Amino acid sequence: MVASLFLIIPASLAAAQSSAPAGDDRIARVEQQASEAKSSADNAWMLVSSALVLMMTGPGLALFYGGLVRKKNVLATMIQSFAMMALVTVLWALIEYSLAFAAGTSFIGGLEHVFLRDVGGHPDADYAATIPQSTFMIYQLMFAIITPALITGAFAERMKFSAMALFTTLWSLLVYAPMAHMVWGKGGLLNASLAGRFPTLDFAGGTVVHITSGVSALVCALYLGRRIGYPQEAMPPHSVVLSFIGACLLWVGWFGFNAGSALGASSLATSAFIATHFAAATAAIGWGGAEWVRNGKPSALGAISGAVAGLVAITPAAGFVGPMAALVIGLIAGVGCYWMVAKVKARFGYDDSLDAFGVHGAGGTMGALLTGIFASSLVNPIFKDAHGNVLASGVLEGNRHQIVNQLMGVLIAWLLAIVGTLIILKLVDLLVGLRVSDEHEVQGLDLTQHGEEGYYWEASVSQF
Numbered sequence: 190m191v192a193s194l195f196l197i198i199p200a201s202l203a204a205a206q207s208s209a210p211a212g213d214d215r216i217a218r219v220e221q222q223a224s225e226a227k228s229s230a231d232n233a234w235m236l237v238s239s240a241l242v243l244m245m246t247g248p249g250l251a252l253f254y255g256g257l258v259r260k261k262n263v264l265a266t267m268i269q270s271f272a273m274m275a276l277v278t279v280l281w282a283l284i285e286y287s288l289a290f291a292a293g294t295s296f297i298g299g300l301e302h303v304f305l306r307d308v309g310g311h312p313d314a315d316y317a318a319t320i321p322q323s324t325f326m327i328y329q330l331m332f333a334i335i336t337p338a339l340i341t342g343a344f345a346e347r348m349k350f351s352a353m354a355l356f357t358t359l360w361s362l363l364v365y366a367p368m369a370h371m372v373w374g375k376g377g378l379l380n381a382s383l384a385g386r387f388p389t390l391d392f393a394g395g396t397v398v399h400i401t402s403g404v405s406a407l408v409c410a411l412y413l414g415r416r417i418g419y420p421q422e423a424m425p426p427h428s429v430v431l432s433f434i435g436a437c438l439l440w441v442g443w444f445g446f447n448a449g450s451a452l453g454a455s456s457l458a459t460s461a462f463i464a465t466h467f468a469a470a471t472a473a474i475g476w477g478g479a480e481w482v483r484n485g486k487p488s489a490l491g492a493i494s495g496a497v498a499g500l501v502a503i504t505p506a507a508g509f510v511g512p513m514a515a516l517v518i519g520l521i522a523g524v525g526c527y528w529m530v531a532k533v534k535a536r537f538g539y540d541d542s543l544d545a546f547g548v549h550g551a552g553g554t555m556g557a558l559l560t561g562i563f564a565s566s567l568v569n570p571i572f573k574d575a576h577g578n579v580l581a582s583g584v585l586e587g588n589r590h591q592i593v594n595q596l597m598g599v600l601i602a603w604l605l606a607i608v609g610t611l612i613i614l615k616l617v618d619l620l621v622g623l624r625v626s627d628e629h630e631v632q633g634l635d636l637t638q639h640g641e642e643g644y645y646w647e648a649s650v651s652q653f
Contacts, residue, residue, distance in 0.1 A: 231319040231453035235328050241445025242331035246270050246338050249438035253497075254342050255643075256431030257543045259424060261633025262346045263431075263643035269341040269353055276354060277334045280361050285333060286326055288366035290316070295378040295386065298370045315375055315383065317452040328449060329369075336365055336398045342543030343406030344413050347630055350638045352623045356613055364401055364609040368602060372397050379598045381571055389598030390564050390571070390582070390591070392461065393450035395505025395557040396602040403550020404606035406541060412614045413623055415540035417630055429490050436493035440469055443500045447507035460568055461507035465500065468507075468519030472499020475523025483531065491527070498526035498548050502556030506563065509571070509582060514563035518556060526552050554599055561595030564588075 251270035258266045277285070284303050293299035302308050305326065313322040337357045344353075371377040372391050379396075381388035391397060416424070426432060447465040451458035476495025477487040502522030503515055510518065530547035541547060564583030566572070572580040572588070581588035617623060624630075629637035636642060 227453075228319045231317075231455075232321065232324055234454040234458065235317075235320050235324050235449060235452065238445035238449025239324075239328045239331050241442045242328070242335065242449065243274070245439055245442035245446065246331075246335045247274055249435050249442050250335065250338055252431045252435030253439060253493075254345065254432075254435070254543055256428040256433070256435060257342075257426045258345050259633070260427035260644055261635055261642075263427065263635065264641060265350070265634035265638050266341070266345050268350075268639065270338045272350075272354065273334050273338040273357065276357055277337065277361055278330060280358060281326075281330045281333055285361055285366050286329070288362065289333070289369040290326075290329065290374050292375040293370065295376055296371060297367045298374050316373075319453055325452070328452075332394060332398060332446075333361060333365060333369070336394075336402050337361055339398075339402035339545055339549050340406045340409060342545035343410040343541045345542040346634060347413060347416055347542075347624055348409075349622060349625055350634075351621050352617050355621060356617050356623075359613045359616065360405065360610065363613065364405065364605055365397070368397050368401050368605055371601065372598065379594075379601065381594075387594045387597040388572070389557075389594050390509055390560045391505040391557065391598065392508035392560075392569075393447045393504045395502075395553045395560065396598045399501050399504060399549040399553025400557065400599060400602040401606045403546045403548070403553055404603050405610040406545035407539070407550055408607055408610040409614065410539050410541040410546070412611070415538075416542065417627060419540045420535075420538065426490065433489055433493055436497060440496055440500065443469070443504075447504060451508060457508055457569060460511070463512050464507045464510055464515035465503055467512050467515040468499040468503035468522070469496045470499070471516045471519035472496055472502065472523030472526075475499075475520045476527045477523075479524050479527045480531075494530070494544070494548065495523040495527065498522045498552045501526075501549055501552035502559070504553070505557045506560040509560055509564040509569050511565055511568055514565070518559050518563065521559065522552050522555050525555055554603075557599050557602075558592070558595050561592040564591065 247270055251267040254270065255263045255267040282305055286305065286308070287300055287302035288298045291298040291301035308322050308326050310321045310323060312318050312320060313325065317325050337360055340360070341353065371379045372389060373380060375383060377383070377385050379385050379387050379389040381390050389396065418424070443465055444462055448458040448462035451461055473492050473496040476498060477492045480491040481487040499519035499522050502518050506515070506518055526548050529551040530544045534541060534544070534547055560583070562584045564586070566579050566582045566586060569582070570579040572582060574580055582591065584592050614623065625634065625637065
């Protein structure tokens with residue numbers, strides 16, 4: 190009996206030892222499957238987000254801007270947004286992605302990814318560890334497309350199509366790419382995620398997208414001068430219905446813009462999604478309420494403009510603030526941007542045709558500064574010490590220096606936009622001329638620039 194026990198015990202130990210590696214293998218396989226499932230989910234969300242952001246340009250922004258102009262310029266305005274979808278895509282593939290996101294200096298990326306070299310199915314852990322770099326690339330492309338499209342609202346109804354195309358090409362390379370690299374790129378001067386010199390919190394593009402486009406829009410409006418008849422002649426939107434549809438598409442698309450900037454299907458994406466929606470809501474109320482008090486009635490145009498202003502302002506903050514802070518940011522942006530459009534624009538008399546500066550330049554600036562105040566480490570623990578301990582994010586948490594970093598990011602964005610846009614406008618003016626002739630402007634850009642009309646209702650009615 191004792192002898193049999195001595196035989197059984199070693200056999201049991203051997204079986205246990207042989208089963209341990211098998212158990213470890215099963216655990217490793219389960220962990221690998223979980224990791225692959227997360228990567229697949231993250232990749233799926235990022236592809237959906239990419240499509241949502243592209244939808245913001247076409248048809249979202251195209252409809253929003255198209256409805257705001259006079260009917261003789263509706264196609265010319267909408268085709269500018271559509272042109273960005275083609276033109277910027279080619280630029281991005283050839284060199285712009287590399288200038289924005291390849292390793293380089295503090296101000297501009299290098300040439301490592303020219304022609305999308307080495308941009309494939311493997312992740313770049315510095316940006317997003319669970320999705321292919323090619324997915325990150327296509328997502329960021331959609332930001333690069335909509336940003337110059339926003340500027341077109343300032344020079345609507347008076348710039349040549351050829352000038353717009355050349356301006357967009359140069360602006361994308363000389364203004365957008367450097368700003369994107371400074372804020373989001375490896376070694377960027379303002380990159381908060383990768384220990385930049387002045388870590389500016391910009392979750393989804395308050396400085397990169399909205400300040401650069403909005404300030405550039407103001408420079409364009411001042412450089413080109415006013416439209417013929419402005420401000421003496423009334424120039425109301427020809428179709429608030431088109432703009433209303435466009436604004437609704439922008440609101441939905443913005444979930445991809447902001448929640449997608451979490452770069453994965455995570456709780457941070459949910460937080461950004463909620464903040465985005467809440468800010469748009471209070472901004473619509475804020476703008477509409479201010480308009481109601483001033484004019485005695487609210488308008489549909491005011492409501493949708495307010496919502497867009499709130500979406501702009503929450504863009505840098507979406508992944509750093511909670512729902513209550515988002516409500517406050519939206520309300521401030523709604524009232525503040527209304528004041529910029531209704532008071533400041535009228536006071537100085539510049540012709541920012543579709544209020545690109547009043548909404549995007551002003552809203553982006555407000556949002557960037559308010560991010561430094563309301564940012565919470567409970568939402569996004571982005572700052573940590575050498576031991577991995579979470580540090581305060583915003584002023585209200587005790588990080589008073591963050592407002593200095595935010596101000597630095599805002600000032601750099603303003604400076605780059607002003608200087609870069611002035612140089613580009615002067616160059617384009619010398620090469621092809623910026624503005625259409627007075628005769629063509631009066632006739633309308635649909636016919637004179639594109640040889641077609643947006644509407645043929647009168648001709649159709651006359652046949653019956």
